[in-house]
Amino acid sequence: xxxxxxxxxxxxxxxxxxxxxxxxxxxxxxxxxxxxxxxxxxxxxxxxxxxxxxxxxxxxxxxxxxxxxxxxxxxxxxxxxxxxxxxxxxxxxxxxxxxxxxxxxxxxxxxxxxxxxxxxxxxxxxxxxxxxxxxxxxxxxxxxxxxxxxxxxxxxxxxxxxxxxxxxxxxxxxxxxxxxxxxxxxxxxxxxxxxxxxxxxxxxxxxxxxxxxxxxxxxxxxxxxxxxxxxxxxxxxxxxxxxxxxxxxxxxxxxxxxxxxxxxxxxxxxxxxxxxxxxxxxxxxxxxxxxxxxxxxxxxxxxxxxxxxxxxxxxxxxxxxxxxxxxxxxxxxxxxxxxxxxxxxxxxxxxxxxxxxxxxxxxxxxxxxxxxxxxxxxxx
Amino acid sequence: xxxxxxxxxxxxxxxxxxxxxxxxxxxxxxxxxxxxxxxxxxxxxxxxxxxxxxxxxxxxxxxxxxxxxxxxxxxxxxxxxxxxxxxxxxxxxxxxxxxxxxxxxxxxxxxxxxxxxxxxxxxxxxxxxxxxxxxxxxxxxxxxxxxxxxxxxxxxxxxxxxxxxxxxxxxxxxxxxxxxxxxxxxxxxxxxxxxxxxxxxxxxxxxxxxxxxxxxxxxxxxxxxxxxxxxxxxxxxxxxxxxxxxxxxxxxxxx
Numbered sequence: 364x365x366x367x368x369x370x371x372x373x374x375x376x377x378x379x380x381x382x383x384x385x386x387x388x389x390x391x392x393x394x395x396x397x398x399x400x401x402x403x404x405x406x407x408x409x410x411x412x413x414x415x416x417x418x419x420x421x422x423x424x425x426x427x428x429x430x431x432x433x434x435x436x437x438x439x440x441x442x443x444x445x446x447x448x449x450x451x452x453x454x455x456x457x458x459x460x461x462x463x464x465x466x467x468x469x470x471x472x473x474x475x476x477x478x479x480x481x482x483x484x485x486x487x488x489x490x491x492x493x494x495x496x497x498x499x500x501x502x503x504x505x506x507x508x509x510x511x512x513x514x515x516x517x518x519x520x521x522x523x524x525x526x527x528x529x530x531x532x533x534x535x536x537x538x539x540x541x542x543x544x545x546x547x548x549x550x551x552x553x554x555x556x557x558x559x560x561x562x563x564x565x566x567x568x569x570x571x572x573x574x575x576x577x578x579x580x581x582x583x584x585x586x587x588x589x590x591x592x593x594x595x596x597x598x599x600x601x602x603x604x605x606x607x608x609x610x611x612x613x614x615x616x617x618x619x620x621x622x623x624x625x626x627x628x629x630x631x632x633x634x635x636x637x638x639x640x641x642x643x644x645x646x647x648x649x650x651x652x653x654x655x656x657x658x659x660x661x662x663x664x665x666x667x668x669x670x671x672x673x674x675x676x677x678x679x680x681x682x683x684x685x686x687x688x689x690x691x692x693x694x695x696x697x698x699x700x701x702x703x704x705x706x707x708x709x710x711x712x713x714x715x716x717x718x719x720x721x722x723x724x725x726x727x728x729x730x731x732x733x734x735x736x737x738x739x740x741x742x743x
Numbered sequence: 744x745x746x747x748x749x750x751x752x753x754x755x756x757x758x759x760x761x762x763x764x765x766x767x768x769x770x771x772x773x774x775x776x777x778x779x780x781x782x783x784x785x786x787x788x789x790x791x792x793x794x795x796x797x798x799x800x801x802x803x804x805x806x807x808x809x810x811x812x813x814x815x816x817x818x819x820x821x822x823x824x825x826x827x828x829x830x831x832x833x834x835x836x837x838x839x840x841x842x843x844x845x846x847x848x849x850x851x852x853x854x855x856x857x858x859x860x861x862x863x864x865x866x867x868x869x870x871x872x873x874x875x876x877x878x879x880x881x882x883x884x885x886x887x888x889x890x891x892x893x894x895x896x897x898x899x900x901x902x903x904x905x906x907x908x909x910x911x912x913x914x915x916x917x918x919x920x921x922x923x924x925x926x927x928x929x930x931x932x933x934x935x936x937x938x939x940x941x942x943x944x945x946x947x948x949x950x951x952x953x954x955x956x957x958x959x960x961x962x963x964x965x966x967x968x969x970x971x972x973x974x975x976x977x978x979x980x981x982x983x984x985x986x987x988x989x990x991x992x993x994x995x996x997x998x
Contacts, residue, residue, distance in 0.1 A: 688867075725848075728809075728822050729863075731822040732822035732863060735821065736859075736860040739859050743857070
């Protein structure tokens with residue numbers, strides 16, 4: 364396949380989610396939603412169901428969600444709620460939900476009212492997740508999730524099927540890591556919008572197909588010469604960088620994302636599931652290995668160190684903290700990350716965004732001013 | 744005469760400045776209409792009527808402000824943050840913190856001794872702390888923006904007004920008026936509310952002296968006094984503060 368064809372297939376997956384779900388249902392497949400964040404999608408794949416990302420919608424106009432949330436709730440959860448009331452998830456058989464922030468905790472309750480037909484399957488992560496007893500707990504929790512998924516899908520999730528699903532997801536994670544490394548080495552080889560679509564499409568495609576496309580795309584990108592690039596090598600922090608108009612503005616202004624720790628992007632795949640004997644234990648240990656994660660209890664506040672290390676590794680010259688409005692988790696972490704980034708000699712811009720934002724002029728002004736600031740630093 | 748033009752198309756006013764190659768100001772005008780109103784054409788027309796230059800002698804035009812993408816005659820569009828920093832550095836080279844109170848924007852920019860931006864922060868969608876906030880309050884009190892300074896000067900006891908939200912503050916002002924508070928004291932409270940909002944934003948990037956105020960807000964002595972009180976330091980006002988962004992754009996054009 365040609366590069367453009369591969370990207371088009373991935374972009375189609377991202378923009379035609381309802382059609383994909385409808386097709387899967389027509390084929391007799393069960394569909395299980397994977398809400399933010401850190402849900403064991405391997406269990407869904409092992410059950411034979413189609414996992415579909417539940418990450419809200421861009422530029423959704425909020426109305427019914429306000430029956431369940433105050434206006435100062437995170438727009439991702441609000442747009443999920445709005446879409447759930449509108450019946451967008453009616454064909455989804457169940458949804459995996461976590462409780463890793465206050466607003467998600469609320470949604471675990473409200474979604475049962477806003478979408479009464481949608482079956483929630485809760486995944487409760489341990490608070491002190493680094494302790495050995497947390498793994499023991501998480502194995503039991505995952506065993507319960509497995510049982511519930513078996514009930515929904517009518518399939519038994521065998522150790523072998525789960526081992527294969529873990530292997531598939533790990534290979535896909537490795538290809539995604541390879542992809543982000545290539546883009547850091549060859550900034551400008553794809554647009555920021557394309558980078559986002561390639562990464563995001565994993566949430567809306569058969570994982571085996573995504574893996575095939577990733578391998579082919581990475582091969583093509585590795586073989587291509589690096590384009591001449593004089594723009595700004597940018598590292599992005601936050602929950603997500605949507606609506607995509609923000610990515611288009613970054614493209615217009617000559618930024619190239621060379622690394623990220625976005626929850627919807629690299630934080631979804633930067634930790635492989637480790638080797639081990641029991642498959643549930645392997646999934647539990649993946650969580651235990653996570654370092655510097657804003658949504659997990661981190662008394663050492665390692666996120667700032669992780670960001671600084673990653674900026675160095677990908678050669679970033681500037682950092683964008685895309686702060687999701689009303690995301691307390693990121694609000695608390697921002698000063699730590701800012702200080703670490705500045706100590707590493709890099710500038711940082713705090714850009715407040717909303718998944719539902721409709722107007723981009725303010726964001727354009729900030730991003731343009733930031734680009735001008737970086738350019739003048741270079742000249743100096 | 745060879746010259747360079749900077750045009751700052753804001754949300755409520757359009758400002759235009761012409762400079763020579765050395766950056767000396769040749770002319771400047773302010774038109775009280777903003778983006779989407781063709782005020783840019785009017786401002787350019789008025790500018791040429793105010794100095795001995797012709798359009799043919801213009802070497803370069805830089806547009807800035809909210810409507811910068813709409814101006815047809817621009818050679819380049821530069822953000823208002825960069826332009827305010829450049830313009831202010833030219834007028835007050837000792838200033839390190841620039842506060843720009845515009846029609847619907849509030850910006851705080853920290854600059855170094857060379858006028859380079861160190862950090863900046865802008866208000867989000869909320870109009871609290873901007874010129875729009877003052878306009879809304881003026882409407883409620885049946886005053887013009889120009890009268891605010893005089894009313895503030897005659898205040899005896901400042902009222903407390905919220906700075907969380909323009910709509911909340913508007914209700915508070917209506918309530919204070921109904922309770923019989925003097926408009927002078929309410930105006931002083933409104934200025935204090937705006938100043939507290941500005942200070943909150945400014946402290947996010949750190950306030951380094953000297954502090955300077957640009958934009959339409961710089962024309963209001965009542966606001967300046969409230970800002971000085973809340974910041975605990977003197978606030979410098981450049982000559983013609985409303986045109987600083989346009990001056991910065993003209994300096995970029997002349998560079």
